[in-house]
Amino acid sequence: MIDSALLNASVSELHQLLTTRQVSSAELTKGYLERIDLLNGKLNAVVTVCAEQAIEDASRADERLTRGEGNILTGIPLLHKDIFCTQGVTTTCGSRMLEHFVPAYDATVVARLKAAGVVMLGKCNMDEFAMGSSNETSFFGAVKNPWDTNCVPGGSSGGSAAALAAGMAPLVTGTDTGGSIRQPASLCGVTGLKPTYGRVSRLGIIAFASSLDQAGPMARSAADCAHMLTAISGLDTGDSTSADRAVPDFFSELTGDISGLRIGMPREYFNDDLDSEVRAQVMSALTELEKAGAQLVDIDLPHSHYAIATYYVLAPAEASANLARYDGVRFGYRCTDPADLEDLYFRSRSEGFGEEVQRRILVGTYALSAGFYDAYFNKAQQVRRVISDDFRSAFQSVDIIAGPSAPGVAFPFGAKQQDPVAMYMEDIYTLAVNLAGLPGLSTPAGLVNGMPVGLQLIGKPFDESTILNAAHRLQLDTDWHRARPAIEDHVA
Amino acid sequence: MTWEVVMGLEVHLQLATRSKIFSGSSTQFGASPNVQADAVDLGMPGMLPVLNEEAVRFAVKFGLGIGARIGKRSIFDRKNYFYPDLPKGYQISQFFDPIVCEGVFEVPSSDGSLLPIRITRAHLEEDAGKSVHDIFSQESGIDLNRAGTPLLEIVTEPDFRNADQAVAYLKALHSLVTYLGISDGNMAEGSMRCDINISLREKGSETLGTRAEIKNVNSFRFVERAIHREVERQADILDSGGTITQETRLYDAERDETRSMRSKEVANDYRYFPEPDLLPIEIDQAYIDAVRDSLPELPAAKRARLVSEYQLGEYDAALLVPDHAAAAFFEEVARLSGAAKPAANWILGDLTGALNRADLTIEASPISAEALAGLIVRIEDGTLSSKLAKQVFEGLWQAEGTTDEIIAARGLKQVSDAGELEKWVDDVISANPNQLAQYLAADETKRKKLSGFFVGQIMKASQGQANPKLLNELLIKKLNNQS
Numbered sequence: 001m002i003d004s005a006l007l008n009a010s011v012s013e014l015h016q017l018l019t020t021r022q023v024s025s026a027e028l029t030k031g032y033l034e035r036i037d038l039l040n041g042k043l044n045a046v047v048t049v050c051a052e053q054a055i056e057d058a059s060r061a062d063e064r065l066t067r068g069e070g071n072i073l074t075g076i077p078l079l080h081k082d083i084f085c086t087q088g089v090t091t092t093c094g095s096r097m098l099e100h101f102v103p104a105y106d107a108t109v110v111a112r113l114k115a116a117g118v119v120m121l122g123k124c125n126m127d128e129f130a131m132g133s134s135n136e137t138s139f140f141g142a143v144k145n146p147w148d149t150n151c152v153p154g155g156s157s158g159g160s161a162a163a164l165a166a167g168m169a170p171l172v173t174g175t176d177t178g179g180s181i182r183q184p185a186s187l188c189g190v191t192g193l194k195p196t197y198g199r200v201s202r203l204g205i206i207a208f209a210s211s212l213d214q215a216g217p218m219a220r221s222a223a224d225c226a227h228m229l230t231a232i233s234g235l236d237t238g239d240s241t242s243a244d245r246a247v248p249d250f251f252s253e254l255t256g257d258i259s260g261l262r263i264g265m266p267r268e269y270f271n272d273d274l275d276s277e278v279r280a281q282v283m284s285a286l287t288e289l290e291k292a293g294a295q296l297v298d299i300d301l302p303h304s305h306y307a308i309a310t311y312y313v314l315a316p317a318e319a320s321a322n323l324a325r326y327d328g329v330r331f332g333y334r335c336t337d338p339a340d341l342e343d344l345y346f347r348s349r350s351e352g353f354g355e356e357v358q359r360r361i362l363v364g365t366y367a368l369s370a371g372f373y374d375a376y377f378n379k380a381q382q383v384r385r386v387i388s389d390d391f392r393s394a395f396q397s398v399d400i401i402a403g404p405s406a407p408g409v410a411f412p413f414g415a416k417q418q419d420p421v422a423m424y425m426e427d428i429y430t431l432a433v434n435l436a437g438l439p440g441l442s443t444p445a446g447l448v449n450g451m452p453v454g455l456q457l458i459g460k461p462f463d464e465s466t467i468l469n470a471a472h473r474l475q476l477d478t479d480w481h482r483a484r485p486a487i488e489d490h491v492a
Numbered sequence: 493m494t495w496e497v498v499m500g501l502e503v504h505l506q507l508a509t510r511s512k513i514f515s516g517s518s519t520q521f522g523a524s525p526n527v528q529a530d531a532v533d534l535g536m537p538g539m540l541p542v543l544n545e546e547a548v549r550f551a552v553k554f555g556l557g558i559g560a561r562i563g564k565r566s567i568f569d570r571k572n573y574f575y576p577d578l579p580k581g582y583q584i585s586q587f588f589d590p591i592v593c594e595g596v597f598e599v600p601s602s603d604g605s606l607l608p609i610r611i612t613r614a615h616l617e618e619d620a621g622k623s624v625h626d627i628f629s630q631e632s633g634i635d636l637n638r639a640g641t642p643l644l645e646i647v648t649e650p651d652f653r654n655a656d657q658a659v660a661y662l663k664a665l666h667s668l669v670t671y672l673g674i675s676d677g678n679m680a681e682g683s684m685r686c687d688i689n690i691s692l693r694e695k696g697s698e699t700l701g702t703r704a705e706i707k708n709v710n711s712f713r714f715v716e717r718a719i720h721r722e723v724e725r726q727a728d729i730l731d732s733g734g735t736i737t738q739e740t741r742l743y744d745a746e747r748d749e750t751r752s753m754r755s756k757e758v759a760n761d762y763r764y765f766p767e768p769d770l771l772p773i774e775i776d777q778a779y780i781d782a783v784r785d786s787l788p789e790l791p792a793a794k795r796a797r798l799v800s801e802y803q804l805g806e807y808d809a810a811l812l813v814p815d816h817a818a819a820a821f822f823e824e825v826a827r828l829s830g831a832a833k834p835a836a837n838w839i840l841g842d843l844t845g846a847l848n849r850a851d852l853t854i855e856a857s858p859i860s861a862e863a864l865a866g867l868i869v870r871i872e873d874g875t876l877s878s879k880l881a882k883q884v885f886e887g888l889w890q891a892e893g894t895t896d897e898i899i900a901a902r903g904l905k906q907v908s909d910a911g912e913l914e915k916w917v918d919d920v921i922s923a924n925p926n927q928l929a930q931y932l933a934a935d936e937t938k939r940k941k942l943s944g945f946f947v948g949q950i951m952k953a954s955q956g957q958a959n960p961k962l963l964n965e966l967l968i969k970k971l972n973n974q975s
Contacts, residue, residue, distance in 0.1 A: 045847075067603070084538075085537065085538045091537070093537070098537065101536070101537065103536070103537070104531065104536075105531060105536075105538075107538060202538075202540065203540050204538040204539075205538050206537045207537075207538065207769075209768075210768035210769050211768035216807070237542065238540060238542060239540050240540065240541070240542055240543065240769060240770050240771050241768075241769065241770075241771065298815050317765060318765075318768055320763075321572055321580075321581065321582050321763075321765070322571075323572050323581075324572060324574065324580065324581020324582055325535040325537070325579060325580045325581050327574060327576075327581060329536060329576050329579075330535070330579060330632070330634075331537075340585075341576065345574055365763065368572070368763035368764075368765055369761055369763060370761045370763075373763075373764075377765055447852065
């Protein structure tokens with residue numbers, strides 16, 4: 001079994017151990033595979049384990065390292081959210097529709113990490129087609145929160161967050177359409193970053209809402225996220241919306257110096273909707289940043305309360321088209337003995353998609369229908385611009401914006417499943433960031449009743465460095481990000 | 493009741509780009525099913541479209557070719573509907589902001605006048621695949637080779653009043669796009685497909701009647717026939733007091749009738765919305781200017797130039813110009829032979845006839861422009877009579893060599909030598925005393941006719957080599973001196 005020193009080591013420390021050959025990638029990989037084996041029955045965080053391939057890739061990484069080649073990520077194990085297409089490895093997107101889907105190609109994110117020499121251990125469970133905030137919509141069963149297995153891990157990157165928190169991998173990937181990296185990171189006590197829209201290629205990521213989807217790193221620290229972000233960012237001509245922007249070495253930008261940093265606190269994020277104990281934790285984190293030299297400034301994001309309504313028109317509208325390709329004709333689930341073409345469509349989609357996915361397809365189809373387009377889709381597009389403008393004017397006077405990542409801590413299974421709107425409220429602080437295309441991260445800010453709370457930091461477009469640096473400062477000054485659930489005790 | 497026919501046309505034009513509009517797959521026609529469909533064309537999860545710049549340039553070329561306004565910022569939209577040959581469940585098209593906006597296309601009609609047709613818009617979109625129903629016994633097959641082929645959908649205002657105008661427009665459009673090099677315009681292979689919107693109204697009325705749309709007509713002849721049948725059908729209904737149902741119809745060429753395909757009332761709600769996977773196409777003036785500079789001479793300008801530069805008649809010019817290759821062939825022959833009018837006559841006459849019989853295009857002509865020019869040179873310098881020239885043409889078609897080689901090999905040189913001609917004339921006259929007697933007994937008008945017999949005999953004797961002009965003069969003189 002992997003020892004706890006290795007389990008808590010940062011990417012930089014692991015890299016040091018690997019390059020000095022004190023530990024091999026193969027040993028590291030085997031250690032993590034054993035840990036997945038030990039814990040996954042309890043958590044259901046991983047849906048596919050690629051043990052053989054991982055060990056083979058680890059040996060190849062070891063050869064590179066022995067030759068003195070490779071880079072900071074070479075030989076480091078990782079789990080991918082099962083929304084990333086992986087060549088030759090089943091990619092389910094948490095859905096019965098893609099239960100047996102094996103892509104013939106890698107997502108750009110996967111390919112870039114592969115090229116860097118990262119070792120893929122397997123694929124993480126997730127809400128079906130990334131639609132959910134609790135990981136209860138997965139066809140492969142709910143993921144359990146390692147801090148309390150009666151509670152949800154958040155979603156949709158809940159498998160990634162839970163696996164990371166439980167020490168099944170030092171790095172995981174996630175995607176975030178409305179909060180799907182930040183909210184589970186918050187609920188599982190890890191660091192997760194949603195980059196600026198366009199920073200990371202969407203090619204090969206199974207689409208939910210194309211204008212909002214963005215992939216990002218999840219790790220035990222801001223520094224580790226920075227390493228992965230550098231590796232996955234940058235122009236991809238295969239994604240027309242990918243940005244032609246220079247990619248800094250995000251790790252080297254972590255100076256830890258935040259003196260004079262102006263942090264905006266939106267009044268709308270600190271109102272009565274926020275759990276008072278969560279608020280207290282978020283405030284104590286902000287106080288730490290203040291102590292480190294930052295200035296806290298009250299700001300307004302006056303149209304914040306429209307974010308949920310706007311999001312739940314636009315995202316389902318795009319999803320209704322993105323998910324039309326799952327028709328039982330070429331790939332994916334097909335119903336048995338269809339009577340005719342219509343029956344093939346109806347039953348393949350009714351049987352292949354879960355309830356939440358069907359709900360969103362219906363909502364989106366409705367919002368785009370003749371006679372409703374202007375009232376819903378068009379109006380939502382307009383409000384989206386207004387919400388973006390709110391942020392733009394706020395950034396005139398502050399450098400970053402801070403708030404909670406989620407309105408509360410992890411909640412018990414079933415608590416919100418019968419009430420979609422209550423579930424949608426989970427993303428009340430994260431959705432607007434996707435609508436505006438901004439970078440946002442969640443960093444641990446202590447515990448409430450033994451469950452993690454997250455501080456959300458929002459940056460200017462393409463300024464991931466500043467929010468990573470602020471989170472890094474917080475992680476230098478506090479131990480919140482080092483807190484680990486006692487999951488082994490449950491297993492033992 | 494006298495009805496006025498009102499029609500608008502929508503043409504789906506396949507653009508001749510090497511690869512598809514949103515993927516790197518080949519667009520070659522006729523490959524085995526599904527070999528030219530990659531993960532993007534198959535709509536595989538996670539795949540994204542990347543716009544082919546060549547398709548944009550072709551669309552802009554078209555817009556400039558008809559003098560239309562180019563949309564400076566055009567946007568792709570998703571058109572949502574389910575169909576087995578539509579892999580993504582939506583077609584990427586342009587609904588709200590097309591790349592080519594309003595313009596006027598001047599269509600030359602058969603009487604030489606110009607018919608202005610208003611173009612509403614032309615937009616880029618991807619083609620769907622094909623469902624195949626005749627390969628498997630219990631199931632349908634799907635061929636996605638065509639899926640993602642770039643199309644330009646060209647929409648007109650309801651400016652057509654009869655089938656002739658519609659066909660003239662389609663022919664002019666075909667000519668234009670082949671000149672621009674943006675499409676092969678091959679209707680049989682589906683490179684140009686036409687939807688016809690037809691309605692009738694009382695003559696003199698300004699309001700439009702209810703229309704029917706005839707989908708996917710794929711030849712000029714079928715367009716003409718489909719229009720005639722549909723106009724008859726609608727007139728019959730209206731004459732008997734009925735009303736026209738707005739619907740989509742198909743033209744069945746075998747039965748020569750249009751029939752209902754589906755009613756618009758139950759038609760899909762396409763739920764168009766902007767395609768989030770693609771950025772807007774931004775086109776600036778510099779780009780437009782560069783494309784404009786690259787445009788070739790277009791049919792209208794070429795027609796005018798052939799008339800002024802080569803002194804061709806309007807009629808010949810109108811026949812030569814629509815086929816870009818024929819016009820180029822003509823100019824080459826005219827340049828090499830220095831004889832434009834005979835060049836036009838030979839191309840439009842014997843060469844076109846021979847090509848049609850052999851079912852060849854002018855690009856595949858066994859007689860090159862250089863070879864045909866060589867023949868014309870020998871006619872112009874008097875070496876060949878027109879009769880001999882036809883024999884040489886035959887030889888050229890059979891690839892027997894150059895004109896001069898064929899003349900030598902077949903011994904086809906025209907004989908103008910007075911002594912030789914006189915001998916042939918004398919021989920024939922003395923060999924045919926009865927015909928000579930008839931000739932001498934006849935009056936002036938009859939004599940003219942009877943002399944033809946002698947000419948024919950002499951041509952036969954000379955194997956066609958006698959110079960017809962000199963022969964004729966000599967013969968008449970000799971005959972008239974016989975009495």
